[in-house]
Amino acid sequence: QVQLVESGGGLVQAGDSLRLSCAATERTFSKYPMGWFRQAPGKEREFVAAISVSGGSTYYSDSVKGRFTISRDNAKNTEWLQMNSLKPEDTAVYYCAADPDGNFKDSESWEYWGKGTLVTVSS
Numbered sequence: 833q834v835q836l837v838e839s840g841g842g843l844v845q846a847g848d849s850l851r852l853s854c855a856a857t858e859r860t861f862s863k864y865p866m867g868w869f870r871q872a873p874g875k876e877r878e879f880v881a882a883i884s885v886s887g888g889s890t891y892y893s894d895s896v897k898g899r900f901t902i903s904r905d906n907a908k909n910t911e912w913l914q915m916n917s918l919k920p921e922d923t924a925v926y927y928c929a930a931d932p933d934g935n936f937k938d939s940e941s942w943e944y945w946g947k948g949t950l951v952t953v954s955s
Contacts, residue, residue: 834858834944836928841949844918848953852913854928854946862906864931868913869939870924871948877927879937881913891936896922918953925950 840852854866867882881902882891890902896915904911911928931943 834860834864834930836930836944836946838926838928838946838949841926841951843952843954846919846953846955848918849914849916850918850951852915852926852928852949852951854911854913856909856911856930859909861909861930864944865936866902866904866911867929867932867936867942868902868911869927869929869942870922870951871927872921872924875924877939879939880926882932882936883911893937915951918951920953920955923951923953 835857837855844850865882865884868880869877870880871877879893880896881900883902883904887904899917901914925948927948928946929942932941934941
């Protein structure tokens with residue numbers, strides 16, 4: 833079973849950047865597509881970004897496209913989410929996920945989850 837641990841969250845101002853990391857405990861990390869979701873207070877968990885096993889294909893929600901970049905290093909069992917030009921509406925708990933089965937934009941499709949890291953963007 834893959835265990836995922838996120839880090840890198842914090843309090844920033846609008847327009848700032850943050851880089852989130854997700855470290856996996858298993859070498860099988862390299863076998864799984866990976867993704868990021870976020871959940872704002874009072875809202876449902878929503879898809880942010882996903883990356884293929886090789887890293888050659890990436891996918892983004894419309895709300896973060898052009899501002900966020902997902903990447904991974906299979907040798908380090910780690911994926912990242914580089915977040916630029918942050919907005920107050922990006923405030924949420926960000927979750928790392930692994931091994932989707934089906935629609936990768938649906939949180940129900942993902943098998944493994946981290947506990948999340950909080951990102952707060954002040955205006």
